[in-house]
Amino acid sequence: MGPQLSVSFTGLRFDNPFLLASAPPTESDSNIMRAFDAGWGGVVTKTIGLHPVVNVAGPKTRFLRATPDSPHLSMQRRPGSALHSSWNWELISDKTIDWWVPRLGRIKQAYPSRILVASIMAGSGSDEELANWQTLAVACQNEGVDALELNLSCPHMDRKDMGSNIGKDQELISIVAQVVKQVSRVPVWAKLTPSTTDIVEEARAAFLGGADAITSSNTFPSLPLIDPETLEFEMNVDGMVSSGGLGGPAILPLSMAKMAELTQAFPDKAFSGIGGIADFSHALNYFLLGCGTVQVCTAAMLDHAVGPNVVHRLLSEMRTAMERRGWETLEDFRGIRRDRVVPHSRIRRPDAKAYHGGYEAEGYAAPEAPTTTKA
Numbered sequence: 001m002g003p004q005l006s007v008s009f010t011g012l013r014f015d016n017p018f019l020l021a022s023a024p025p026t027e028s029d030s031n032i033m034r035a036f037d038a039g040w041g042g043v044v045t046k047t048i049g050l051h052p053v054v055n056v057a058g059p060k061t062r063f064l065r066a067t068p069d070s071p072h073l074s075m076q077r078r079p080g081s082a083l084h085s086s087w088n089w090e091l092i093s094d095k096t097i098d099w100w101v102p103r104l105g106r107i108k109q110a111y112p113s114r115i116l117v118a119s120i121m122a123g124s125g126s127d128e129e130l131a132n133w134q135t136l137a138v139a140c141q142n143e144g145v146d147a148l149e150l151n152l153s154c155p156h157m158d159r160k161d162m163g164s165n166i167g168k169d170q171e172l173i174s175i176v177a178q179v180v181k182q183v184s185r186v187p188v189w190a191k192l193t194p195s196t197t198d199i200v201e202e203a204r205a206a207f208l209g210g211a212d213a214i215t216s217s218n219t220f221p222s223l224p225l226i227d228p229e230t231l232e233f234e235m236n237v238d239g240m241v242s243s244g245g246l247g248g249p250a251i252l253p254l255s256m257a258k259m260a261e262l263t264q265a266f267p268d269k270a271f272s273g274i275g276g277i278a279d280f281s282h283a284l285n286y287f288l289l290g291c292g293t294v295q296v297c298t299a300a301m302l303d304h305a306v307g308p309n310v311v312h313r314l315l316s317e318m319r320t321a322m323e324r325r326g327w328e329t330l331e332d333f334r335g336i337r338r339d340r341v342v343p344h345s346r347i348r349r350p351d352a353k354a355y356h357g358g359y360e361a362e363g364y365a366a367p368e369a370p371t372t373t374k375a
Contacts, residue, residue: 177209219245
């Protein structure tokens with residue numbers, strides 16, 4: 001009997017631990033069903049709200065590319081370049097809950113054993129807005145969704161009581177989680193922003209409010225680069241730009257650092273990791289730090305929108321890695337490197353002779369020989 005790729009996460013059984021994240025690839029029922037056909041263990045919908053949303057004119061997502069053996073970074077496609085990151089300033093779904101409700105039901109009817117997670121967002125500035133969270137939660141779970149993911153992390157919402165503006169406020173995080181749990185019959189995941197002073201405190205607030213799991217990280221607040229020739233931002237509308245979210249390979253180490261903080265602070269809680277995953281070696285980082293599932297966005301967008309080749313590679317490479325090491329389930333290796341992340345003061349220093357001020361010798365000028373003068 002070979003390795004078992006199925007996992008249990010927040011009481012739900014997934015065929016495998018790989019989910020398609022809430023993003024452009026999950027903005028329609030047709031894409032979600034294509035994703036299930038491709039083999040994803042779960043899908044998180046594009047974030048659903050009550051109110052109509054109008055996105056910017058022009059591109060909503062672009063990809064930043066690097067050139068080997070050169071410091072050049074640009075969104076321009078060019079031969080020999082490699083993906084550095086994705087950048088988007090897309091808001092939540094521009095379709096209302098009334099559009100989503102029948103489609104959620106049809107997806108679950110077609111794929112009753114697959115895990116469908118509804119990402120939802122409302123405001124927090126009044127009792128009416130908090131009630132909107134409950135309206136969204138009830139509407140989605142009545143159509144059979146298996147879990148709810150609270151979007152407390154979108155980095156470019158203008159409203160001060162939405163998205164990452166909630167995710168930076170511990171009291172609001174706890175309140176939102178609590179009001180959703182009051183009506184929820186399914187697990188509730190809180191998706192937190194990495195743009196915070198102490199993500200552990202935000203997670204603690206979510207757990208106090210009753211959240212069953214934490215998802216991290218959403219994209220990092222950022223701006224596109226300025227073209228040195230035109231002096232225009234590489235992504236703009238009428239020359240103007242606003243903060244957007246950076247994702248893809250560039251954020252993998254950043255997201256890992258956030259996840260290490262979380263899993264060390266709450267080793268018995270459930271975490272879903274996001275950020276920079278394109279193959280199993282990337283996903284393995286999150287599993288070794290303690291995650292029970294991972295979510296993918298950028299790599300899938302570049303692979304037929306829903307990542308059929310990406311998920312096939314993830315499954316194949318996971319199976320091979322487990323066979324090679326004798327692991328039977330994800331639990332055999334989940335969290336086994338979490339304790340290797342320690343305070344800086346615990347890192348051993350070499351003796352004085354081998355120490356070069358903390359720097360490797362490569363890349364630094366050799367000390368100049370002392371000059372001598374004649375008497």
